Amino acid sequence: MRYVKPHYYDNFHCIADNCPDTCCAGWQIVIDEETLENYSRVTGPFGNRLYAAIDWQEGIFRQKKGRCSFLNDENLCDLYKELGKDALCRTCSMYPRHVEEFEGLRELSLSLSCPVAAEMILTCKDPLVLLDEETEEEEELAEEFEDFDYLMFTQLEDARALIFSIMQDRKVPIDNRMQKALMLAHRIQQCIDEERYCDVDEVILSEKNTGYEHAGNPDTESRYDKMRREYQVFDNLERLREEWTAILDHAWNVLYKQGEAHYQRICREFNNSFGGNSKFREEWSLFTENLMLFFVYTYFCGAVYDDQVYSKIALAEFSVRWIRELIMAAWVSQAPRIADNANIESSDDVFDWKLCIEIAYRYAREIEHSDDNLNALEEWLGTGR
Numbered sequence: 001m002r003y004v005k006p007h008y009y010d011n012f013h014c015i016a017d018n019c020p021d022t023c024c025a026g027w028q029i030v031i032d033e034e035t036l037e038n039y040s041r042v043t044g045p046f047g048n049r050l051y052a053a054i055d056w057q058e059g060i061f062r063q064k065k066g067r068c069s070f071l072n073d074e075n076l077c078d079l080y081k082e083l084g085k086d087a088l089c090r091t092c093s094m095y096p097r098h099v100e101e102f103e104g105l106r107e108l109s110l111s112l113s114c115p116v117a118a119e120m121i122l123t124c125k126d127p128l129v130l131l132d133e134e135t136e137e138e139e140e141l142a143e144e145f146e147d148f149d150y151l152m153f154t155q156l157e158d159a160r161a162l163i164f165s166i167m168q169d170r171k172v173p174i175d176n177r178m179q180k181a182l183m184l185a186h187r188i189q190q191c192i193d194e195e196r197y198c199d200v201d202e203v204i205l206s207e208k209n210t211g212y213e214h215a216g217n218p219d220t221e222s223r224y225d226k227m228r229r230e231y232q233v234f235d236n237l238e239r240l241r242e243e244w245t246a247i248l249d250h251a252w253n254v255l256y257k258q259g260e261a262h263y264q265r266i267c268r269e270f271n272n273s274f275g276g277n278s279k280f281r282e283e284w285s286l287f288t289e290n291l292m293l294f295f296v297y298t299y300f301c302g303a304v305y306d307d308q309v310y311s312k313i314a315l316a317e318f319s320v321r322w323i324r325e326l327i328m329a330a331w332v333s334q335a336p337r338i339a340d341n342a343n344i345e346s347s348d349d350v351f352d353w354k355l356c357i358e359i360a361y362r363y364a365r366e367i368e369h370s371d372d373n374l375n376a377l378e379e380w381l382g383t384g385r
């Protein structure tokens with residue numbers, strides 16, 4: 001079995017009660033069958049507690065006020081304390097580690113929705129490297145991959161490697177890199193739609209040798225109109241946490257409500273003080289690069305299952321743009337912006353990584369951790385090309 005993982009993957013350690021948030025609130029945690037069976041055999045007072053705190057029909061932990069029934073006041077897990085680490089269900093013992101399965105290959109990643117993982121992913125100064133390892137382990141899931149298109153997967157891996165090199169070309173402005181990645185995905189998608197599968201290799205080769213001057217068509221729509229239009233998409237998505245609604249409402253109020261001239265002034269000021277035109281341009285660019293590569297690494301090769309290459313990169317680009325937009329909205333009024341436990345410090349002399357990390361992990365909690373949201377967004381982005 002082949003394993004691929006980002007170079008920082010093994011450095012993750014959960015900080016449990018020191019976590020600025022918790023992964024045991026706001027999500028429905030599904031218990032795997034084996035663990036459910038084990039829980040059913042626990043006796044005594046804790047067995048009674050398990051019996052009451054699990055929805056046995058659905059195989060999920062019941063929640064109290066949006067928190068897992070076993071999450072105590074110190075934000076620690078009572079189940080872990082009582083029965084030990086090995087008693088955790090697969091979801092709890094894995095998180096924030098994530099696995100994408102392909103024939104003969106497991107791609108491991110950390111989820112952006114965990115604040116500690118988000119910090120590791122986003123603040124990494126060295127270019128992201130994917131470590132590739134081969135083990136003696138036998139393929140267990142062979143039947144599931146009967147129709148696996150290995151040729152297409154190889155092309156996707158080549159295309160992803162090219163997107164990595166585009167995104168890591170730090171001599172080029174970051175937004176031009178993103179546009180070039182989008183353009184590459186668009187050209188590959190055209191080949192797939194027209195069943196010209198053999199041309200994909202040629203597209204990859206020709207994009208390798210093309211500069212950035214033709215990367216993307218200039219938008220005919222103003223940024224203000226585009227962002228206002230895209231904002232409506234969030235209204236049709238599932239909402240998992242109240243903080244998310246507060247973030248979106250805040251963005252609407254401070255960015256769009258007062259018209260285009262007001263919005264453009266904010267964009268200019270933000271750009272000059274925090275973003276790509278400021279003394280923090282390197283940090284801003286690094287944050288954007290790492291964010292984009294996180295989405296590309298996690299989702300791009302999944303196109304082998306649905307042929308939707310373009311929507312994977314469009315989702316990455318959309319997510320990066322919106323995380324940056326929500327950071328701008330939070331920057332406009334630092335004080336009451338997010339949750340009470342945000343605990344974000346800001347300084348004129350230090351890049352506000354905490355703000356960037358917080359918005360990124362909150363976005364990931366809402367969008368990435370709902371299959372409905374991910375699918376709806378991808379479909380919308382895929383049809384809009």
Ligand code: SF4
Pocket residue numbers: 013014015016017019020021022023024095096113114115116117
């Ligand atoms: S969100 Fe991450 S750091 Fe926080 S408790 Fe969960 S796994 Fe640990």
